[in-house]
Amino acid sequence: MGPGPSDVSPRVLNAMARSTIGHLDPAFVSLMDETKALLQYAFQTANSLTLPVSAPGSAGMEACFVNLVEPGDKVIICSNGVFGKRMHENVIRCGGEAIIIESSWGEQTDADELEATLKGHPEVKAVAMVHAETSTGVRNDIEKLCHIAKQHNCLTIVDAVTSLGGIELYVDEWQIDAVYAGSQKCLSCIPGISPVSFSEHAVAAIRKRKYPVQSWFLDMNLIMGYWGEGKRAYHHTAPVNSIYALHESLLILTEEGLENAWTRHTRLHNKLVSGLEGLGLSMLVKAEARLPQLNTVCVLDGVDEAKVRTTLLNEFNLEVGAGLGDLAGKVWRIGLMGHGCSDRNVDYCLAALKTVLK
């Protein structure tokens, strides 16, 4: 019950154990087509450039930035945690110029501040934001932020690594141009693969670049030759068994239904929070900005937070996360992600914490 990787469903592990076939085998190509359709459902998009990058969420992030940001481009980053900082690093390495809207950790990005920043910088090309900030447990109102960015004709880049499958995400309706997600958070798949999706606007921006994409491996112009429509050409050897796993995790999500999965995360989050409050604990984030899948709990005064985590791990076989950066030593991060988001786990976690705190 940490911040990820989450518990992997046994169905996913079984799928992974199937024989490895060729990455251009017709049977594998059919599986790729199915995986793409399942991803379009999970993202709620009709984008044809929707595929899993063969590397972890950070590579999905990098794929969005290296394809869309050219030297000299200005990008606004809505930053309120670890992953906003990482976006900043990406923009710098692409030769872009980052304009940072910094909010304190535990708070949402303020939409009025984005509006004001855009008015002051009419030349901005893209606005980047994190939907579910796993380092703080904050849900940013990306529907509103994207709406504002589009009114100023900017491309929108969204980190949905922890949000996909856990909370509402409507890529097309919310006008998201580039989005990347993770396999090991609410999809409960193994780590190491990152679903991404690019809108027509994003594809047009990639096609009319002045400079080639600095990364050969993540250049979407080349990846489209393997994952795109029509005849497929070798680009790199796809992680075949990891795609089996991703496909299975997406099937599980589809069988449950996206809305049902979102509702389950919310219901169990509410149950966890009321249990924690019953133990005298309080949450870092105000109720309306909380992520159901990542709960940041304030450490009580006089409690050795590391000792609590070690005891939970050693004596209860239960992992919870530590605070990062500004929040180190101040919070625990309890994940309720995908397969791990169950009544059984919430009950177990509350009982274990009760014993350890006593």
Ligand SMILES: *Cc1c(COP(=O)(O)O)cnc(C)c1O
């Ligand atoms: C986990 C996470 C990432 C990075 O994913 P990796 O698979 O660890 O590279 C990026 N953004 C957010 C919000 C995350 O929670």
